[in-house]
Amino acid sequence: MRKALRGGAVVLVALLAAVSCARTPPPPPPEIRSGQPERGAALIARYGCGSCHTIPGIDRADGLVGPPLTRFGARSYIAGELVNNADNLQHWIADPQAVEPGTAMPDLGVSAIDAQDIAAYLYTLD
Template sequence: MRRPRKVWTSLGGVAAAGALAACSAAAPAPPPEVPLGSPARGAQLIQQYGCGSCHTVPGVSGATGLVGPPLTRFGARSYIAGELPNNGDNLQRWIRDPRGVEPGTAMPNLGVSPLDARDIAAYLFTLK
């Protein structure tokens, strides 16, 4: 049985729309707090730096640590470590030099580069 050309054209349009939706889901836009950041790269870096050995981080495989606070809904929080207002610049500062912000913190300085801190912050701000 042959289907009319119009049906096949409609099915092609649906497939194309699905493909475009998949592309946009794979590369989310950076959050406004870190407009140049890459959330996808940030999630990879969280795994690479081993942040999940101390923190629970939604969306990051194996990030189920219980030493530090869970980072769930991080983007909705008001403060970072109870010290800094939660914004993009302060979060990047905290990620790069936590003991410079709070000398007694248990969070280690992992030698995170400015670019990596930007992308990690971009990911954390997607957690709302």
């Protein structure tokens, strides 16, 4: 009986260890409270982001070159490189080549304020 209990305990400990080591995605990014999502939507149209990306809520944003940005606020990573949070997203938007040299995402000369507002809009897409 003791052997059976000990064997069961070993299995239970092994299962708990495996579950606790399982990789869980990071939580969704917080909203950018200082950004203006409405302005961000207008900037997305002005910078032409929709020529490469499909972006909900933006007229003629149906590009197929880059990934669709649907449900962006629920994603764990940006460009498969960065944890999806406000600082990283603004950095990616403003200077994608610094994050991933040679990426197809062009440097559009997006200012820090514009990147903040664009990110604020993207985080509404969850």
